Amino acid sequence: MKATDPSIELVACGSSSMQMDTFGLWERTVLSYTYDIVDHISMHAYYEELDGDRASFLGSGTAMERFVERVVASADAIGAQKRSDKRITISFDEWNVWYQQSRFGGEQNLPIQRDAPRIIEDRYSGLDAVVVGDLIVTLLRHADRVAIGCLAQLVNVIAPIMTDPEGAAWRQTTFHPFATAARLATGEALQVKVDTDTIATAKHGDVPAITAAATVDPDTGALALFVTNRSDQERTVTLRHPGVTARIDGGTAVLADHEGARETQEHAEAYAPVDALPVEQGEGTITLRLAPESWTAFHGAMEL
Amino acid sequence: MFGSFVEHLGRCVYTGVYEPGHATADEHGFRGDVAELTKELGVTLVRYPGGNFVSNYVWEDGVGPVEDRKPFLDLAWRTVEPNVVGTDEFLQYCEREGLEPMMAVNLGTRGVAEAVALLEYCNGEAGTKWADMRIANGREEPYGVKLWCLGNEMDGPWQIGHKDAHEYGKARGRGRQGDEGDRPQH
Numbered sequence: 001m002k003a004t005d006p007s008i009e010l011v012a013c014g015s016s017s018m019q020m021d022t023f024g025l026w027e028r029t030v031l032s033y034t035y036d037i038v039d040h041i042s043m044h045a046y047y048e049e050l051d052g053d054r055a056s057f058l059g060s061g062t063a064m065e066r067f068v069e070r071v072v073a074s075a076d077a078i079g080a081q082k083r084s085d086k087r088i089t090i091s092f093d094e095w096n097v098w099y100q101q102s103r104f105g106g107e108q109n110l111p112i113q114r115d116a117p118r119i120i121e122d123r124y125s126g127l128d129a130v131v132v133g134d135l136i137v138t139l140l141r142h143a144d145r146v147a148i149g150c151l152a153q154l155v156n157v158i159a160p161i162m163t164d165p166e167g168a169a170w171r172q173t174t175f176h177p178f179a180t181a182a183r184l185a186t187g188e189a190l191q192v193k194v195d196t197d198t199i200a201t202a203k204h205g206d207v208p209a210i211t212a213a214a215t216v217d218p219d220t221g222a223l224a225l226f227v228t229n230r231s232d233q234e235r236t237v238t239l240r241h242p243g244v245t246a247r248i249d250g251g252t253a254v255l256a257d258h259e260g261a262r263e264t265q266e267h268a269e270a271y272a273p274v275d276a277l278p279v280e281q282g283e284g285t286i287t288l289r290l291a292p293e294s295w296t297a298f299h300g301a302m303e304l
Numbered sequence: 305m306f307g308s309f310v311e312h313l314g315r316c317v318y319t320g321v322y323e324p325g326h327a328t329a330d331e332h333g334f335r336g337d338v339a340e341l342t343k344e345l346g347v348t349l350v351r352y353p354g355g356n357f358v359s360n361y362v363w364e365d366g367v368g369p370v371e372d373r374k375p376f377l378d379l380a381w382r383t384v385e386p387n388v389v390g391t392d393e394f395l396q397y398c399e400r401e402g403l404e405p406m407m408a409v410n411l412g413t414r415g416v417a418e419a420v421a422l423l424e425y426c427n428g429e430a431g432t433k434w435a436d437m438r439i440a441n442g443r444e445e446p447y448g449v450k451l452w453c454l455g456n457e458m459d460g461p462w463q464i465g466h467k468d469a470h471e472y473g474k475a476r477g478r479g480r481q482g483d484e485g486d487r488p489q490h
Contacts, residue, residue, distance in 0.1 A: 030473045038454070148406070161342065166326060
């Protein structure tokens with residue numbers, strides 16, 4: 001394909017999930033054949049709350065982080081073996097919350113259908129929105145290696161946007177963290193060091209209680225900070241930026257709920273982001289308050 | 305980073321992004337309310353047309369005069385695909401909406417030849433068979449699609465045309481690097 005058009009970038013298939021038996025070996029084998037011609041390797045991951053295990057579900061971003069780091073390690077192992085300075089980046093071209101195990105009966109059990117049937121039209125909760133926000137934190141934290149991200153999918157099928165045929169289109173809960181982050185995250189991702197306690201989870205072991213990512217636009221100084229509080233308590237976080245002038249002007253939060261999936265348009269539209277809790281500006285520090293089980297996007301500015 | 309994904313699955317395309325006759329539909333049949341929300345969502349890039357769907361998709365059946373296109377049974381989602389929206393409709397939608405397309409090729413039931421043909425259809429200059437087919441279908445300018453996915457989830461046993469890593473890696477076409485390719489060390 002590159003002989004036809006050398007300007008294109010190619011994505012090789014990585015594993016369909018980290019749970020595949022061939023995970024790791026697949027990446028290394030495929031890249032051993034294709035390292036010189038491909039630019040990216042794909043990753044796909046879906047998360048869901050299973051058996052009421054809320055803590056593990058809220059820790060999904062950590063599972064995604066480990067997945068990214070393992071794929072990077074696998075790709076870099078082949079790069080090392082080939083003594084190559086080229087770095088393969090990641091196309092995370094399917095990610096989302098999807099109740100694949102608990103709600104979807106599997107494609108092999110679908111009847112033959114026509115005329116745009118309703119398949120996998122998951123409805124989402126406030127809790128799902130927080131997890132989507134936290135998955136975005138993971139992606140931004142790894143923006144040095146994750147070149148492409150695709151929320152799967154766009155409309156109706158595990159999607160932030162729903163429609164009725166001949167009727168309305170509306171936003172699901174998961175629309176809000178994505179739209180907020182897409183609007184605020186500009187320029188470059190910063191390396192944010194987070195000191196936090198951990199939460200014990202059944203599926204992922206100990207996971208950080210607080211996660212954070214930040215971006216700054218080098219041209220305008222616009223600063224965005226995305227922080228997840230996975231704990232069920234309000235938390236105070238101190239942002240230290242010694243030697244750099246920075247301020248936070250405000251923020252928007254999405255909050256988890258206990259209502260389950262919002263099945264109807266009306267119920268979904270009743271969900272909206274809220275104003276972030278007030279911040280306290282200090283000398284070289286900013287104190288942030290985070291609602292329980294929340295994802296907050298702060299916006300401000302930084303002098304570079 | 306803020307990309308999304310449109311697959312021919314369920315109602316993502318039909319009655320999702322595309323619904324001619326809808327009160328908000330544009331002259332191409334795409335829903336204006338969905339386009340508006342997509343803009344508000346801040347999506348910058350869209351992967352298409354699958355997903356599992358792509359592994360049995362014959363892209364040629366989705367181009368040319370719509371009245372000549374025939375439906376086919378998509379075995380991935382067990383749904384009859386009417387082939388009303390295809391490559392040209394999607395890529396022109398992306399252009400109108402300012403979205404970067406990311407195209408996937410079928411490496412399930414098909415191979416490198418058909419993938420190269422699709423690439424040439426999308427990006428080729430006049431004077432080759434596939435580029436000229438695009439022009440005959442009313443689109444002079446190449447689309448210049450930059451991002452290409454080499455199949456979808458080829459490691460998955462559910463995938464139509466599922467391959468093991470060696471078969472998949474060797475499908476790279478010409479220029480394979482001898483021993484590294486033939487005897488991967490792991």
